[in-house]
Amino acid sequence: MEVQAGKVEAPSVSWMWRFVPLGLLILIALIYPWLAVPLWVRFATEILMWAGLAQSWNIIGGYTGYLDFGHGAFFGVGAYITGIVMLQIGWPFWIGLLFSGVLASLLAMVIGYPTLRLRGAYFAIATWAFGELVRQIATILNVTGGADGMQLPSLLNDLFFYYITLLVTALTYLTTYLLLERARFGYKLLAIREHEEAAEMVGVNTVWIKIQAFGLSAFFPGIFGGIFAYWITYIHPDSVLGAQLTDFMVVMAFLGGIGSLWGPFLGAIVVQLVQRILWLVWGEGTFYLVIIGAAICAVVLFIPNGLIGLLEGTGLFSPRESLNQLKKKVKW
Amino acid sequence: MELFLQTIIDGLLIGGLIIIVGIGFSLCFGVMHIVDFAVGEWVMLGAYAGYLMVRTFGHDPMIYLPVIFLIFFALGWLVYPLIFRAVSGKRHNPVIMGLVFTFGLSIIAKGGALSVWGYHIQSITTWLSGKGISIGVVTVPALRFSGFLFGLIVTLLFMAFLYKTKFGIIIRATAQDRDTANLLGTDVRKVGAFVYSLYAGVTGMSGVLIGALFSIHAAMGAKYAMLAFFVVVLAGMGYVPGVLVAALVLGLLQSFFTVYVGGRYTLAALFLVMYGVLLITPKGILRRGI
Numbered sequence: 148m149e150v151q152a153g154k155v156e157a158p159s160v161s162w163m164w165r166f167v168p169l170g171l172l173i174l175i176a177l178i179y180p181w182l183a184v185p186l187w188v189r190f191a192t193e194i195l196m197w198a199g200l201a202q203s204w205n206i207i208g209g210y211t212g213y214l215d216f217g218h219g220a221f222f223g224v225g226a227y228i229t230g231i232v233m234l235q236i237g238w239p240f241w242i243g244l245l246f247s248g249v250l251a252s253l254l255a256m257v258i259g260y261p262t263l264r265l266r267g268a269y270f271a272i273a274t275w276a277f278g279e280l281v282r283q284i285a286t287i288l289n290v291t292g293g294a295d296g297m298q299l300p301s302l303l304n305d306l307f308f309y310y311i312t313l314l315v316t317a318l319t320y321l322t323t324y325l326l327l328e329r330a331r332f333g334y335k336l337l338a339i340r341e342h343e344e345a346a347e348m349v350g351v352n353t354v355w356i357k358i359q360a361f362g363l364s365a366f367f368p369g370i371f372g373g374i375f376a377y378w379i380t381y382i383h384p385d386s387v388l389g390a391q392l393t394d395f396m397v398v399m400a401f402l403g404g405i406g407s408l409w410g411p412f413l414g415a416i417v418v419q420l421v422q423r424i425l426w427l428v429w430g431e432g433t434f435y436l437v438i439i440g441a442a443i444c445a446v447v448l449f450i451p452n453g454l455i456g457l458l459e460g461t462g463l464f465s466p467r468e469s470l471n472q473l474k475k476k477v478k479w
Numbered sequence: 480m481e482l483f484l485q486t487i488i489d490g491l492l493i494g495g496l497i498i499i500v501g502i503g504f505s506l507c508f509g510v511m512h513i514v515d516f517a518v519g520e521w522v523m524l525g526a527y528a529g530y531l532m533v534r535t536f537g538h539d540p541m542i543y544l545p546v547i548f549l550i551f552f553a554l555g556w557l558v559y560p561l562i563f564r565a566v567s568g569k570r571h572n573p574v575i576m577g578l579v580f581t582f583g584l585s586i587i588a589k590g591g592a593l594s595v596w597g598y599h600i601q602s603i604t605t606w607l608s609g610k611g612i613s614i615g616v617v618t619v620p621a622l623r624f625s626g627f628l629f630g631l632i633v634t635l636l637f638m639a640f641l642y643k644t645k646f647g648i649i650i651r652a653t654a655q656d657r658d659t660a661n662l663l664g665t666d667v668r669k670v671g672a673f674v675y676s677l678y679a680g681v682t683g684m685s686g687v688l689i690g691a692l693f694s695i696h697a698a699m700g701a702k703y704a705m706l707a708f709f710v711v712v713l714a715g716m717g718y719v720p721g722v723l724v725a726a727l728v729l730g731l732l733q734s735f736f737t738v739y740v741g742g743r744y745t746l747a748a749l750f751l752v753m754y755g756v757l758l759i760t761p762k763g764i765l766r767r768g769i
Binding site: 212214216261262265267268269271272273275276277279280283284286287390394397398401432433434435436437438439440441442443444447448451 | 508512514561564565572574575576578579580582583584585586587588589590591593594701705708712716743744746747750751753754757758761
């Protein structure tokens with residue numbers, strides 16, 4: 148795990164600086180529910196879930212460079228499969244979750260086999276159509292309850308959902324770190340993103356690698372969908388398969404910085420906090436959409452590498468140097 | 480037999496409307512390689528513009544079509560520099576940046592419309608509404624027919640413009656090879672701005688017709704974005720004449736599915752068709768796209 152594929156460690160960052168903040172973050176995440184009021188525990192659960200979802204999108208959209216505009220479909224598929232396993236078959240929640248993840252992943256691989264041959268805009272449109280198709284099918288089928296939705300058994304235990312979301316999100320980030328930042332697999336994906344023909348020429352089995360990446364990126368939304376269904380207890384096509392799910396994943400990943408490990412996390416925190424604070428101040432509204440849209444436009448125009456790109460290289464101890472670095476990164 | 484004929488007529492008339500949405504979109508992709516995710520939002524804004532004009536000034540919405548074209552042309556002219564910026568410069572992947580930028584624009588437009596007008600459903604009525612022409616056993620609704628005619632006229636004007644004028648040659652040259660056109664003295668940026676404005680204007684106008692035919696609400700964009708995508712995929716991306724065929728095929732498919740299979744399967748069936756086309760012949764049913 149340490150030195151693979153000739154990755155050169157940045158010498159300036161010591162071991163301490165890498166793991167102390169991470170340890171603190173994990174510690175805070177673990178004790179957080181005992182410090183915060185219930186509403187903020189729910190908000191934190193949402194943030195964690197979105198951080199995981201945005202990262203899962205990042206695997207295919209950021210690292211591989213294939214924009215998936217139908218990623219929310221895997222979330223919805225996961226939610227419905229957990230619901231069906233629990234209601235129709237009567238198996239416990241855990242097995243439902245496992246099924247959700249595995250089936251969402253398999254579905255992605257089946258769908259990916261033909262669509263991943265398409266490039267750029269074609270792939271974006273094909274996946275977008277796939278997302279809408281899944282939503283349509285969910286409103287037609289009987290087993291999903293059609294447009295009326297599905298009522299799951301309820302478990303009113305916010306702590307349980309906080310910790311399970313934390314666990315799955317941590318697994319998402321750990322998997323991304325190990326497989327995409329520290330293994331050959333990740334380098335192959337980057338090679339595909341930067342120049343697919345060249346990658347193929349040097350012996351990367353691009354089709355198979357892309358299918359694996361797509362399957363991996365669909366696994367986590369499947370599981371999050373299952374957790375969400377059990378948490379919210381009532382699901383219907385608009386809530387778990389609506390276009391806004393994919394919208395948010397894309398926005399968070401882009402705002403934070405695509406193709407980076409912590410970008411989606413940062414993006415999820417910022418977007419979700421802004422949305423929730425607006426919600427607390429103004430109540431239920433739609434104006435947050437305008438702000439989110441403006442944010443994504445501004446990111447594309449001025450900071451294509453996202454917020455995380457701004458932070459990189461800005462030392463903590465020299466404000467002047469940090470400011471200069473920052474100025475270079477914003478493209479006026 | 481009557482039902483069959485009526486289904487064909489309805490399908491062709493719907494197809495005529497879809498042409499208007501698809502044609503600018505297709506040209507836009509052909510010339511600038513921009514897939515505008517905000518296409519449905521241009522339709523929605525056009526419909527609201529028509530609705531507001533009728534409510535403020537009265538009269539029939541059809542007479543405002545030229546004004547709306549000009550307004551949206553100007554809007555497109557204002558938005559284009561931003562899009563140009565998003566797809567140029569030292570970006571990792573200009574196509575992706577363009578997609579995401581217009582995606583952001585569509586979220587702004589949708590959110591703004593929802594915030595201003597809420598979830599209420601509005602409608603525009605014109606003197607053509609509810610009238611129809613009976614030909615033998617079938618009825619041709621007047622409003623749909625005028626939409627169809629309008630679609631045909633817009634398409635013919637587009638074609639004449641693209642294939643018969645000097646500026647049309649410049650646009651087609653830019654679509655064929657940006658860099659060479661640029662080297663030969665074409666201001667690629669200006670051509671792009673013009674094409675984008677033209678597209679915004681035509682799509683805004685189509686919004687008025689769609690608003691008069693169906694209903695107006697802030698989230699209506701997605702449906703027409705879907706239709707525009709279907710059309711360009713069927714036509715072959717960037718191949719403008721294909722739009723005519725593809726939109727009529729799509730209209731027929733839609734109306735046959737609605738009548739003979741059931742309305743709720745229509746979208747799913749269209750998706751499957753589009754999916755199949757993307758996989759079997761990504762260059763469109765006429766194999767002439769990029």
